[in-house]
Amino acid sequence: MRNFYLATALKTIIFGVLLTLCHLSFAADNNNTIIKPPHLQAGDTVALISSAFRVPEDQDIQFAAERMQALGLKVKYGKYVFNREGYFAGTDADRAADINAMFKDPSVKAIIELRGGWGSNRILPYIDYQAIKQHPKIIMGFSDITSLLLAIHAKTGLVTFHGPLAIEPWPAFTVQYVKSILFNGEKAVLQNPTDQEDDLTQTQYRIQTITGGKTTGPLLGGNLTVLTSMLGSQCLPKFNGAILFVEDVGEDVYQVDRMLTQLQLAGVLNHIAGFVFGQCTDCTAGSGTTTYGSLTLIQVLKQHLQPLHIPAYYGAMIGHDAKNFTLPEGAQVQIDADKGTITMLEPAVS
Secondary structure, X not given: OHHHHHHHHHHHHHHHHHXXXXXXXXXXXXXXXXXXXXXXXXXXXXXXXXXXXXXOOHHHHHHHHHHHHHOOOEEEEOOOOOOOEOOEXXXXXXXXXXXXXXXXXXXXXXXXXXXXXXXHHHHHHHOOHHHHHHOOOEXXXXXXXXXXXXXXXXXXXXXXXXXXXXXXXXXXXXXXXHHHHHHOXXXXXXXXXOOOOOOOOOOOOOOEEEEOOEEEEEEEEEEHHHHHHOOOOOOOOOOOOOEEEEEEEOOOHHHHHHHHHHHHHOOOHHHOOEEEEEEEEXXXXXXXXXXXXXXXHHHHHHHHHHHHOOOEEEOOOOOOOOOOOOEEXXXXXXXXXXXXXXXXXXXXXX
């Protein structure tokens, strides 16, 4: 038993040291030159990895591989994709090893995360950022993968991609942006579907302007809960002059309010040039006492954002929905909060 406690204490100390080194290196390297990864083309090999939760069923991984193959791509699995360590796909070191190995593997042209969940924050100290900088390539995912996308961009300057996870459905709307941005290297205009869904007016996928206007800046963001969990860690890029985008799932309105307040108190909101809130899937007023006198989500957004006097809108196709934009973290964009568009001002790939 004594050996067990000693081993546990040693692991805690080592993790603490690694995390401190991670923090120091992020603080020192936060002014990286932007690096654009090479574009994808038919015949390329993509790696499927799980940096967070283990995929529930092996067949889901098979479906993910078939989606990649339908795009004309070959598939290589991470070594630990089929492992299980509690709810994770392997230990923290295992999951980080898959990332490091795939960036170093010359046969792999892109890395697509299978799913989110929780766990990406835990592996940040184990990532070989120098290897990533030396072997830049596409890495894409969303939700918990926000940690990796922002940390890798902050540390290396690599443009990363907030886009569809491999086990999620890839409808035509989602695929068109993957092809346009990752394959064709286009300066895409990202805009919600405009069909009226058999109604006299558009009610689905409609944007709501919070403060009108246009603005430009580097695009940065991701899952709101994950992003706020990283505040104070020095594992985030600078948000000065950025277009901040966020999304979330399963959060009560008061919890969104609390997280936006946290961003305000941390000084993030006061320094951004523009703001886009995507989808807040299954976000409700809550239950019990939390529903009493609850604000609506749009009221909360207006309270936090209108005093900033920056272009801002709500309802973009960013979030836990099958229809998803592919968003280049760190690339220059322009937003139009009246039209609800994100216009890329440069290609995100080389």
